[in-house]
């Protein structure tokens with residue numbers, strides 16, 4: 001399975017998680033993947049169980065829905081997908097409307113790519129061979145600007161183009177586009193964005209082109225994300241809901257692995273070193289439509305292999321809200337994989353959330369300027385108590401108690417060395433053995449049968465070298 005680029009994805013652990021779920025409820029038929037992220041665990045379980053995948057982030061729900069929500073009709077839709085017929089015309093309509101304003105700037109980007117030996121709109125190597133050649137990038141008239149031949153000077157020129165000359169929408173004041181962006185003022189003005197906030201589905205879609213150009217995306221990539229998002233929303237008629245689910249998930253995957261930041265959307269790169277400029281240009285050379293076709297292919301292949309149990313569903317809620325809704329009534333096992341560090345997912349993956357909601361959110365302003373990370377205002381970003389030093393213990397305890405109170409077994413993933421709960425125990429003077437015992441006690445307060453499985457894994461951190469971590473799997477049965 002080709003997943004989103006995601007911190008803590010359990011792709012390598014799905015076999016041991018599936019075994020733990022089976023042992024937690026040998027006759028169980030329904031499982032809730034409570035914080036489903038990439039849906040890697042839901043997908044591994046959905047052939048055997050009815051799965052309810054839940055996450056507080058809307059993009060995670062969108063991804064899980066594409067893998068899980070199938071019946072006979074939607075399976076047929078997947079087997080007969082025709083991206084050109086489904087998306088082609090609407091995609092080109094939106095793209096051409098945006099390129100009529102951003103064309104001269106995109107031509108400058110093309111020139112930088114070519115001068116660096118890169119292809120414009122390069123194809124994803126895993127593109128579906130049957131769809132190859134769809135959605136080709138239009139040739140633009142050559143850029144007026146001449147680029148330096150010397151690689152170092154050219155890197156400097158790109159730095160200026162991307163970091164200084166490219167306008168982005170600002171909450172506090174109007175950007176004044178000039179040079180190759182001269183014709184695109186309408187995309188960056190406050191008034192234009194306010195109008196979109198009131199009516200987000202107005203044509204043309206331009207959220208990514210206004211918020212993230214040369215920040216987390218290249219120019220053509222921003223235009224393509226907007227245009228495919230528009231095309232997905234225009235789907236209508238028979239099978240439209242299934243197609244929308246499928247293509248939106250493919251689009252989110254494409255955006256995730258194309259970020260110009262390292263592997264998420266926490267901070268754009270500063271382009272300080274020339275090597276960084278080249279790395280960013282390499283990311284920006286890839287065609288978003290081609291990647292969407294590649295992921296469409298990958299998602300279809302996974303669905304064919306897993307053959308999801310009918311009745312599986314994806315939802316988007318804080319776990320407490322989900323529990324209060326009664327959705328857990330028929331669930332035998334809850335698999336919970338909460339965040340285990342102080343990093344809130346909503347900060348690292350905000351672009352995926354914004355792309356899913358597509359509502360032109362208000363951006364956070366600090367000292368009169370939109371933040372460098374271009375995050376939505378804090379009220380729009382979920383802050384998880386699992387990421388809070390002071391809140392994590394109570395949240396884990398409550399999770400055990402509330403799950404037991406609903407009569408379900410619990411399988412809980414956590415990390416020892418990097419786990420925030422363990423860090424807090426160590427700071428309080430607990431030895432590793434005492435901390436593990438304390439971790440078991442969290443569940444023992446609510447369950448009569450509790451055990452802990454451990455597994456060593458090599459993790460590649462954000463930018464740092466590989467390090468060994470111990471993945472914990474707590475299995476709790478027989479609610480008190």
Ligand SMILES: C[S@@+](CC[C@H](N)C(=O)[O-])C[C@H]1O[C@@H](n2cnc3c(N)ncnc32)[C@H](O)[C@@H]1O
Nearest residue numbers: 008009010035036037038056318319337339384
């Ligand atoms: C470690 S990741 C899960 C990874 C997932 N198991 C996978 O394999 O991709 C943790 C997830 O918890 C979600 N989350 C954080 N707080 C939450 C809450 N209060 N309720 C529901 N989901 C939450 C985050 O959005 C994130 O997707």
